[in-house]
Amino acid sequence: MALQQRTGTSLILRLELDQSVGAFGQLTRAIGEAGGDIVAVDVIHVTKNTAIRDVTVQAFDRVHGERIVQALKELPGVRVVNVSDRTFLLHLGGKISIQPKSPVKNRDDLSRVYTPDVARVCTAIQEDPAKAFQLTIKRNTVAIVTDGTAVLGLGDIGPAGAIPVMEGKAMLFKQFADVDAFPICLDTKDTDEIVRIVKAIAPTFGGINLEDISSPRCFEIEDRLRAELDIPVFHDDQHGTAVVLLAGLLNATKLIGKKLEQLQVVVTGIGAAGVACTKILLAAGVKNVIGVDRQGVLTRSVNYDNPIWQWYAQNTNPYEVRGGLQEAIAGADVFIGLSGPGVLTVDHLKKMARDPIVFAMANPVPEIDPEEAEPYVRVLATGRSDYPNQINNVLCFPGIFRGALDCRAKTINEEMKLAAARAIASIVTDDELNEQYIVPSVFNKKISRAVSQAVIDAAIATGVARRERPDYTQSN
Ligand SMILES: NC(=O)C1=CN([C@@H]2O[C@H](COP(=O)(O)OP(=O)(O)OC[C@H]3O[C@@H](n4cnc5c(N)ncnc54)[C@H](O)[C@@H]3O)[C@@H](O)[C@H]2O)C=CC1
Ligand SMILES: CC(=O)C(=O)O
Ligand SMILES: [Mg+2]
Incomplete structure (x- = not known):
């Protein structure tokens, strides 16, 4: 209530x-x-x-x-x-529109932006396809691609139902990082067809943001597109969420005085976001992660049909805890919810270690009502904008694509994601850090610049940037 x-x-x-x-x-x-x-x-x-x-x-x-x-x-x-x-x-009428950059006032303008003069520009690009980055919208445009199968926590609501979320993401790309993003909602769930369509539309875009595609198909779709395209392909629900989660955890652990290596972390919902969050935690040094999905704790003694769960079970749960959330959460320092409402109860919270950190990130309704949880936790975060500590991928995706586009990165790699997480965490200074403020507000104007610069530096350092000196005097 x-x-x-x-x-x-x-x-x-x-x-x-x-x-x-x-x-x-x-x-x-x-x-x-x-x-x-x-x-x-x-x-x-x-x-x-x-x-x-x-x-x-x-x-x-x-x-x-x-x-x-x-x-x-x-x-x-x-x-x-x-x-x-x-x-x-x-x-009403949708939330975004396309605006021309200059008016077409007379025949002379018309013949330049359109036929006949435009043909010279077309030929220049035909002769050197890299010129598409200079002479078209490609350098600043991202496709937000979904099949509508895992929209927020609403599940498989279809491509038309997904449009408002994708339009919302496009608004945020523009407002926070001046990236022009366009929603593309596909009426197919077929992995091969999604890969084929995205490859076919890729020439117009400088990057592909995959969104709300259910697991496990999302993993194969992203892997194949990353291998086959020379522009960044980034599944936001996996990596955007993981980056922001790590930023939040870096700051939350400062408050409780524990190192990442010491933590027992429980993740519920071993789907797109849960898997990626676990991977970034392991990469950042967390040793003890226990994953729980509908069937209970993932453990290496079980063989899973889902190859990503097979990987998960082999690389997590080092003490082979069995059972369900009840068993996994005993003594845990951190709970990360990427599942659905009602998964976490006060009884669970009472079983956690001292100073529990709870990130109940399911949208739109978190794993536990924050007001119910608050008395029992030290740090509480949700994915929502109406509570403090909003751990939401919106803190990441605008800046990460801004950086990737500016340096014309071929890909977004692990180093770029870790750099983005540290950049987000660093915006909250030690003086400001407190239980209600572990990640900056979405509206903090420093985020996009800090994230994009960190991403550019990491892209250059790892050799995936195709342009080393972005010109910040231009808007794109
Ligand atoms: N705060 C944020 O920035 C983000 C939040 N999310 C939220 O995380 C949730 C999962 O998103 P995705 O990973 O994209 O979906 P997904 O469909 O890929 O994975 C969801 C997983 O949760 C499991 N699950 C569902 N109910 C469960 C329950 N009661 N107990 C245990 N496991 C359960 C499912 O079996 C599935 O494996 C959604 O609510 C979504 O809105 C996702 C991305 C970003
Ligand atoms: C925030 C987001 O991308 C989701 O809940 O799916
Ligand atoms: Mg999403």
């Missing part, structure tokens, strides 16, 4: 009210009695007998919103003309 209250839903109610003394007071009282919170009132139109007003009301959730509307419908002298949900209003 508390979680719902903080999330809430905001309704704009267009109401026609009789112009009688006390009518507005009755209206506000009815909304208050139904538990709604009036956020704003706008007068739209007034006549001698009636007034039309837009009343913005905050409700706990959709059902609560419906109850408020019903209460108003039953109120004498009030007519509910229309109900709009502010979130839906923000999505």
Whole structure:
């Protein structure tokens, strides 16, 4: 309930009210009695007998919103003309658009941007394909590719249902790092077909951000595209999440005074994000990670059909813990949730070591209600923007692609990811670091520059940059 209250839903109610003394007071009282919170009132139109007003009301959730509307419908002298949900209003007609960089004002402009003069530019690129980086949108454009099979924690909701999330990612790419990103939602789940389509569209793009493709197909799709394309291919749910998780953990462990090597870490949800987070933790020095999925703890004594689980079981759970979360979490320092709501309980928290660190990162609803968990943990983080410590891949993907595009990296490798994680962590200074502030806010303007510069340095050091001196005086 508390979680719902903080999330809430905001309704704009267009109401026609009789112009009688006390009518507005009755209206506000009815909304208050139904538990709604009036956020704003706008007068739209007034006549001698009636007034039309837009009343913005905050409700706990959709059902609560419906109850408020019903209460108003039953109120004498009030007519509910229309109900709009502010979130839906923000999505009307989509959230992004394409703008030309210069106007086409006359025939001369037309013949340059289009035929006949454009043909000279086309031929120049045909003769030297690398010129596509200078003379087209390629240098600053990323494809956000999904098949809609693992959209947030909503699961397989299909490619059309995935569009709003991909549009949202495109907005964030632009706002935080001036990267032009375009949503591409594919109506196929076939691995071979996805690989073929992405390869076929790749010429337009400087990078491919794979998003919300379910495991285990996501691993093969990414591996094959990385091998076959000469532009960065980055599965955000794996690596973006892993980078931000590591940043958060580096800072959280400073607070509890433990080194990564000393930690017992439990990960629930051994899918795209869970596997990548585990890999980055192992690369950063964590020795004891225990993975738990629906069937329980992954252990090396079991043979798994899923090859990535087979790898996982061989490389984690060094003390061969068996059972479920109940067994895995006993004495654990860190819980990392990348599974779904309700997985973690207060009973689990009570079994953890002193000063527990809990990153409940499932979206949109975390593994445990943060308000329920708070009294039992030292550091708490979620993937959401309405709580402190938002561990979300948005802290990573804009800056990492900004850096990769600027140095024309062929790929995004492990060193670039580790550098990005350290850069994000370093934005929180030792003076600022506290339980409520282990990662910088998404709106901290330093992030994208710090991440992109760290990524460029790592790309140059590891020999994957094709351009060493990006020009920051240009926007792209
Ligand atoms: N905060 C962030 O930045 C991010 C959060 N996520 C969240 O992490 C979750 C997983 O995402 P992906 O790895 O992309 O999905 P995925 O579909 O690849 O993997 C999910 C895994 O969780 C397991 N799982 C589901 N419910 C479980 C339960 N009750 N107990 C144990 N295991 C369970 C599934 O069997 C599957 O192996 C989603 O809720 C997603 O929104 C994912 C990426 C980034
Ligand atoms: C944040 C994100 O990418 C996800 O939840 O899937
Ligand atoms: Mg995602």
